[in-house]
Amino acid sequence: MEVILKEDVANLGHRGDVVKVADGYGRNFLLPRKLALQATAANKAVIDQMKSAAARRSATEKVQAEQLLAQLEPVVLTFTRKSGESGHLFGSVTSADIAAELATKGFDIDRRKITLADAIKSLGNHEVSIRLHREVTAHVKVKVNGDANDEAAAATEAVQAPAETSAE
Incomplete structure (x- = not known):
């Protein structure tokens, strides 16, 4: 056909x-x-x-895509997720999460235009490609931080553990 x-x-x-x-x-x-x-x-x-x-x-x-590219270049998206000790996330950051975060910053981008080989499952800095037009691709920086409560709880446990052993 x-x-x-x-x-x-x-x-x-x-x-x-x-x-x-x-x-x-x-x-x-x-x-x-x-x-x-x-x-x-x-x-x-x-x-x-x-x-x-x-x-x-x-x-x-x-x-229009080139104008949007110029606006997207300085954007850094920050996500806070719960993570394990080795830096692996409990869950992941997906293209839908990135699209939602971009929407809060005033960019209306379809999640299907965001290209991720796999969902982001580790802490740190990552670069994500967004295909705005067949000839224009933007690269956005994504920073994934660990949850502050997890870090505070780990720090509190580390401080309390030595104090208990010295008291005995």
Whole structure:
């Protein structure tokens, strides 16, 4: 089945491309989600208009993405999570957490644009890529700190333990 893509689809093509896909993928995924049109003679006549409109839209989106990139570069996101003694987190920091933190700072970024190989599961500084446009990728610094209550409890236990042994 040949389809004309209305949106960029990962590992398939960009907006306005005519691609050949499996019948089931086209009928059950692309067409119902309005990601593509069936490539009929009438739709192929419209493809040139779609490509020119897509090129203009892509150009404006790229300019907006570059402006957003300039705003995102100095941003440092800080998360406080409970962690074990070795620095491993009880849980993780996911792309949804990063998107929510960016939203609190005034950036409306979809969590699917945030690329993490795996969820962040350790304390320290990490760098996360955000794909703003197919040609523009921002890198945001993420700092994961241990919970202050865990550190305070560990420090209190360390102080109390020697005091008890000396009293005996």
